[in-house]
Amino acid sequence: MPALHELQRAVYRSLVARDDDDATAYIRADGVAAAERLSIYRNTLYGTLINTLRLSYPAVHRLVGPEFFEAAAQKFIEGELPHGAYLDNYGAGFPDFLARFSPAASVPYLPDVARLEWAVSRGLHAPDATPLDLAALGAVGEGDHGRVRFVPHPSVSLLQASYPVDAIWRAVLEQDDAALGAIDLGDAPVWLLIQRLPTGIDVRRLSEPAWRCTSALCAGRPLEEAVELASGIDVSALLAEHLTAGRFIAFNITEPIAAAQALASVR
Amino acid sequence: MTVRSAEWMKRNSIPAQAGIGLRFQHHQAVAEARPDVAWLEVHTENYMGGGSPLAYLDAIRRDYPIALHGVGLSLGSAEGLDLGHLERIRQVVEHFGPGLVSEHLSWSVVGGVYLADLLPLPMTEEALTVVCRHVEQTQAYLKRQILIENPSSYLQYRHATIPEWEFIAAVAARTGCGILCDVNNIYVSSSNHGWDPSVYLAALPADAIGEIHLAGHTVRQLETGHTLRIDDHSARVAAEVWMLYEEALARFGARPTLIEWDNNIPPLAVLLDEAAHAAALLQTTKRADRARAA
Numbered sequence: 001m002p003a004l005h006e007l008q009r010a011v012y013r014s015l016v017a018r019d020d021d022d023a024t025a026y027i028r029a030d031g032v033a034a035a036e037r038l039s040i041y042r043n044t045l046y047g048t049l050i051n052t053l054r055l056s057y058p059a060v061h062r063l064v065g066p067e068f069f070e071a072a073a074q075k076f077i078e079g080e081l082p083h084g085a086y087l088d089n090y091g092a093g094f095p096d097f098l099a100r101f102s103p104a105a106s107v108p109y110l111p112d113v114a115r116l117e118w119a120v121s122r123g124l125h126a127p128d129a130t131p132l133d134l135a136a137l138g139a140v141g142e143g144d145h146g147r148v149r150f151v152p153h154p155s156v157s158l159l160q161a162s163y164p165v166d167a168i169w170r171a172v173l174e175q176d177d178a179a180l181g182a183i184d185l186g187d188a189p190v191w192l193l194i195q196r197l198p199t200g201i202d203v204r205r206l207s208e209p210a211w212r213c214t215s216a217l218c219a220g221r222p223l224e225e226a227v228e229l230a231s232g233i234d235v236s237a238l239l240a241e242h243l244t245a246g247r248f249i250a251f252n253i254t255e256p257i258a259a260a261q262a263l264a265s266v267r
Numbered sequence: 268m269t270v271r272s273a274e275w276m277k278r279n280s281i282p283a284q285a286g287i288g289l290r291f292q293h294h295q296a297v298a299e300a301r302p303d304v305a306w307l308e309v310h311t312e313n314y315m316g317g318g319s320p321l322a323y324l325d326a327i328r329r330d331y332p333i334a335l336h337g338v339g340l341s342l343g344s345a346e347g348l349d350l351g352h353l354e355r356i357r358q359v360v361e362h363f364g365p366g367l368v369s370e371h372l373s374w375s376v377v378g379g380v381y382l383a384d385l386l387p388l389p390m391t392e393e394a395l396t397v398v399c400r401h402v403e404q405t406q407a408y409l410k411r412q413i414l415i416e417n418p419s420s421y422l423q424y425r426h427a428t429i430p431e432w433e434f435i436a437a438v439a440a441r442t443g444c445g446i447l448c449d450v451n452n453i454y455v456s457s458s459n460h461g462w463d464p465s466v467y468l469a470a471l472p473a474d475a476i477g478e479i480h481l482a483g484h485t486v487r488q489l490e491t492g493h494t495l496r497i498d499d500h501s502a503r504v505a506a507e508v509w510m511l512y513e514e515a516l517a518r519f520g521a522r523p524t525l526i527e528w529d530n531n532i533p534p535l536a537v538l539l540d541e542a543a544h545a546a547a548l549l550q551t552t553k554r555a556d557r558a559r560a561a
Contacts, residue, residue, distance in 0.1 A: 001426040004393050005345035008377040008386075015382060026389075028423045030460070031493045037422035040497065044384040052383075082381040085339020085352050086315050128317035155318070196318055 002026055015042045016081065049077045052087045053094060056121040059172040060098070060114050063107060072101055088125040092118060109163035109185065113172075116165045119157040119194040120201050126155035131246030144253050146224030150217050151250040155196035158215045163188050166203050195247060209233050214242065222254045279332045281306050281366035281478070283521040283553075285545040286334070287538045288528060294323040296535045301330055304542050306366070308525050311337040314363070315355045324363070334367040334478070334525070335360060336447075339381065342401045342415065343374035343388040353408055360409055367478055367523070369414040369447045370405070372398065372435055387420040390427040390434045402442040414477045415439075416447035419455040419484070419498035431456070432470035445477035448519070450512045451504065455484050455496040464511055473519045481512060481545060482527040501530035504541060512545070516552040524549060 002010065002022075010022035020035045027034035050073045054061050061069045076097045082090040095114035098104050104111075131153065140148060164187045171179035191211035195202045206214060213230035217223070227235050242248060284305030289297060291313070296302075307327065314321055324333070337356055340348065360368055373385035388394045398415075405413055417435050429437070439446050448471060457464040483502030487495045504512075504526070516522070526541040 001391075003345070004343075004389065004391070004397060005377075007389060007424070008345055008374060011386060012377045012380070012382065016380075026424050026426065028425050030423070031491065032489060032495065034422065036489070040421045040495070041384050041386060045382055048383040082383065083379055084349055085341070085375065085381045085383075086312055086355055087381075087383070088316050124318050125316035126318065128321065 011038070011041075014038045015045055016078065018042075046074060046077060049082070049087075049090070050074065053077075053091050056091045057094060057114055057117045059117055059169045060094075060110060062172050062175075063110060063113065063168075064104065068103070072098065072104065075101065088121070091121075094118070109161075109165060109168060112161040112163050112165045113168055115159055115161065116169050116192065116194070116203070119159050119192075120169075120203065122157060123155040123194050123196040123201050126153075126196060129153055129155075129249045132243065132248045132250060134243060137243070137251060140251075140253065146222060146227075147254040148223045148251050149220050149254055150223075150248040151220070151252075152218040153195065153247055153249050155194075156218060156247050157194045158211060158218060159192045159194060160211065161188065161190050161192065164190050166190055166192055166205060169203070193247075195245065197245070207233060210238050213238065217242070217248075279328075279364055279366050281332050281334050281523040283523055284549060285542040286523065286525045287542050288336070288525055289324075289327070290529065290532055291320060292532050293535045293538075294320070294327070298323055298327055300535070302535065302539055304331070304539060305546075306332040306334065306523065308334040308336050308367075308527075311335045311356055311359050311368075312339050314359050321362075328363060332366045333363050334369070334523075335363065335365040336416075337368070337370045338385065339375060340370045340401075340405065341374050341376040341381075342370055342372065342398050342405070343386075343394060344376045344401075345374075345397060346377065346379075348401050348404060349376060349379075353405065357409055360411070367414060367445075368409065368411060369416055369478065371416045371418055372438070373418045385418050387418060387422060387424075389424040390429040390431055391424075392428070395429065395434060395437055398438055399441045402438060402444050406442065406444065412443065412445055412477075414445040414447040416449050416480065417452050417456075419449070419452040419459075419496075421459055421495060421497075423460055430470070431462075432467040436470055436472055436475075439472060439475040444475075446471060446475045447478045447480060448476050448515060448522075449480035449482075450515050451480065451482045451484055451508045452498060454505070454508045454511050455498045458494070458496045465514065468511070468515055468518055471519075476519045476522050479512070479515060479519075479522045479524040480527055481508060481524060481541070482529075484508075499530050500527050503537070504544075509544070509548075513548055516548060517555075520556055521549045521552045 007026055013019040014023035024034035050070055053073045076094055080093050095111045095118055098114050099111035163185055164183055167183050191206045191208050193204050193206055209230045210233050213226045216226035216229055282305050286306035286308055287304055289307040289309050371385050374388055375382050453464050453467050481504045482500040483504055484496050484498045487497055524545045526538055528538055
């Protein structure tokens with residue numbers, strides 16, 4: 001008689017690796033083969049996860065068609081099952097999988113479209129958070145401005161792509177063949193900011209320096225470092241745009257190195 | 268921790284009336300039309316993030332008592348509960364203050380991997396101990412009673428020693444949890460395994476039944492001539508299941524009853540029509556109970 005953990009590992013091997021040997025030995029046939037009984041669960045498992053991926057990657061699904069999508073998703077799932085039951089978190093590795101999946105090589109922009117869709121999906125499901133109170137920021141002394149570090153809204157992400165994936169993504173989801181036909185694949189790279197707004201998901205292009213500066217800010221780098229990446233652009237205007245759009249939810253001020261060291265030695 | 272008034276608690280308790288499972292497809296219809304249904308139940312896992320699902324449910328719950336139904340806690344995993352998932356459940360519970368919180372008598376997690384289905388447990392003393400430990404752990408963590416739902420299943424293990432109906436009754440007796448009696452699941456499993464659904468119902472402690480589920484299933488004819496019923500929540504409640512529901516009501520009395528529909532989801536009106544049928548049977552039960560009491 002198998003212990004519970006042995007039985008559960010055997011069922012795992014059956015459902016995922018299709019190794020039915022141990023699991024079928026534990027199951028009563030009763031007129032229906034044990035393997036056929038297990039296959040009902042396997043179908044639900046794969047059906048649920050394929051559906052989860054289809055919801056997160058609707059443009060990829062449209063670009064490659066349902067049959068190709070299911071075959072690709074099946075392969076992906078076999079190699080990368082979810083690590084928890086919160087399935088909105090599942091599928092982060094699908095874009096990289098598509099980049100390695102040779103049958104998809106004829107659509108070179110597919111992995112980048114998938115990366116955008118993952119950022120959109122993360123944006124849609126990210127926790128709610130209240131945007132930064134501008135009055136609090138106004139109270140920071142001018143001498144401290146350079147040392148301000150921001151905390152980005154959890155729905156914000158930044159993506160650089162080698163194809164105009166924002167235009168492809170929009171045209172595919174809107175089923176706008178004219179727009180799709182007019183896309184110049186050479187109109188790239190694109191530097192994108194993705195964010196959930198109260199009205200829905202927002203995908204917009206930034207200039208390369210604005211994107212690099214914004215990436216540094218979202219990574220928690222102090223303002224003075226981010227500014228150095230923003231050559232030739234109006235950083236005040238960029239920052240004002242970010243704040244108005246609610247892209248930051250908090251800030252703090254970096255301790256000067258000497259002070260931080262002094263503090264550390266006291267502790 | 269949110270402090271809630273006695274009036275709010277009363278308003279949010281789940282009445283012994285008919286409700287429907289609320290899915291994303293019907294968020295807007297329910298928010299706009301405010302249909303005449305006594306309560307709503309949602310899948311806990313669908314509200315673990317922010318954004319529009321949460322905003323819709325925040326608006327809807329002002330007018331309806333809400334129950335939370337989890338599909339992912341995996342109470343039967345030998346390796347223990349996923350504490351991260353339990354904490355996410357706690358946060359959703361704290362946010363909505365649901366009238367009922369339920370999970371399944373099944374397992375889904377092994378080796379830290381989530382197998383995205385409600386997998387059957389062997390009905391053994393070891394599994395009973397594991398499930399009871401996890402139910403107690405969950406109730407202590409959430410600081411409230413949970414209900415556990417009897418599963419539908421397509422296989423039985425050779426080494427099972429306890430009938431499923433005794434197993435679930437024992438979990439309730441040992442942990443003080445309630446039972447979510449899924450009448451469709453009893454019908455499906457009984458049909459698949461040759462059990463007598465009346466025996467199943469009779470073994471369940473009426474006092475522990477906190478909720479009833481109803482859903483549609485499909486019948487699959489196998490090449491061998493055997494039939495398997497598949498619990499896919501993709502159809503109206505079967506006539507035989509309605510009959511078993513009447514038997515359950517006669518046995519347990521009126522209980523909050525939910526119509527679930529998860530695949531090929533129809534217009535809201537179809538769910539409301541199914542709920543109206545359940546509501547009529549609940550009314551009949553209440554009248555009969557009153558007549559008996561008088």
